[in-house]
Amino acid sequence: MNYIKAFAPATVANVACGFDIFGFAIQEPGDTVEIRRRDEPGIVIADITGDEGRLPRSAEKNAVTVVMLHLLKHLGRTDFGCEVVLHKNMPLGSGMGSSAASAVAGVVALNELLGSPLSRKDLLPFAMEGExxxxxxAHADNVGPSLLGGFVVIRSYTPLDIFSVPVPEDLYCTLVHPDIEINTKDARYILRNEVSLKNTIAQMGNVAGLVTGLMKSDYELISRSMVDVIIEPVRSILIPSFNEVKKAAIDNGALGCSISGSGPSMFALSRGIENATKAGEAMVRTFAEVGIDATMHLSGINDGGARVLESY
Structure with a gap:
């Protein structure tokens, strides 16, 4: 093969109480990467669309190509060359796993072009280098679900131990992106280095409750467990009208609502598409009341993850 086109979906990370350990994929939006063999060794970024010229064009500095360079080095393929086109289909700094989708689409496309020498799960450490x-x-709560699909738990980073949790068929995600931007590095910088024992115990209970609720299709338990007492109180100050938007979602049928990744996007989980739609519309209206445009994405949990769209 000389050409591969691959897609990787957006993701919701942290999922309220699961900072850096929970994440799930949605159906759309996502990033698309095209790679084509070239005679000369090395990786060249031929074009990037949808980024308004903001992303670096150097292969050593862009998430989509850094992962490819790491994979080629691991495989000892110093002879290989390709040109890359990245199509950004979600905003930068959105909290929707934008950089993760680029990294995952890139490493999946390259692995396919090389004849799939590595399994999907073995590609994860390379995708993390994009983050x-x-x-x-190098966190995995976005790249993990974007690569593998489903609701993912990262039990450990040293060593990396990741697995998926079954979710109810009627569980829907409403992802609302307000037209503002939060830098992920800044959002991590404001977090506290120490957490009280009281909050740690509460958070552990919610983590256990959310996993159990998902596996048992216990919507009431899912709802009670979607509480973040550690990260959300700090990061929510960066999102205008956060508390009002969250209340609007829950008042209109959502099981729970929190920050997607580092924000500013917010997500809600609901039982059934009707509740998910009502919650999302209420969230968008609430942002509009303070003069902020917002875009809504409605999706079931994407259990397939990244996929190859075209090859020849």
């Missing part, structure tokens, strides 16, 4: 270059931290 390191983008945000300074």
């Amino acid at each position: 390191r270059i983008a945000s300074g931290s």
Whole structure:
């Protein structure tokens, strides 16, 4: 093969109580990457669309190509060359896993072009390097679900231990992106280094409750467990009308609502598409009341993750 086109979906990370350990994929939006072999060794970024010229064009500095360079080095393929086109279909600094989708689409496309020498799960450490270059931290709660699909738990980073949790068929995500931007590095910088024992115990209970609720399709337990007492109180100050938007979602049928990733996007989980739609419309209206335009995405949990769209 000489050409591969791959897609990787947006994701919701943290999922309220699961900072850096929970994440799930949605159906759309997502990033698309095209790669084509070239005779000369090395990786060249031929074009990037949708970024308004903001992303670096150097292969060593862009999340989509850094992961490819790491994969080629691991495989000893110093002879390989390709040109890359990245199509950004979600805003930068959105809290929707934008850099993760680029990294995942890139590493999936390259692995396919090389004849799939690595399994999907084995590609994860390479995809995480895209997050390191983008945000300074090689976390897996976005790249994991974008790569593998489903609701993902990262039990450990040293060593990396990741697995998926079954979710109810009627569980829907409403992802609302207000037209503002939060830098992931800044959002991590404001977090506290120490957490009280009381909050740690409460958070552990919610983590256990959310996993159990998902596995048992216990919507009441899911709702009670979508509480973040550690990260959300700090990061929510960066999002205008956060408390009002969250209340609007829950008042209109959502099981719970919190920050998607580092924000400013907010997500709600609901039982059934009707509740998810009502909650999302209420969230958009509430942002509009303070003069902020917002875009809503409605999706079931994407259990397939990244996929190859075209090859020849």
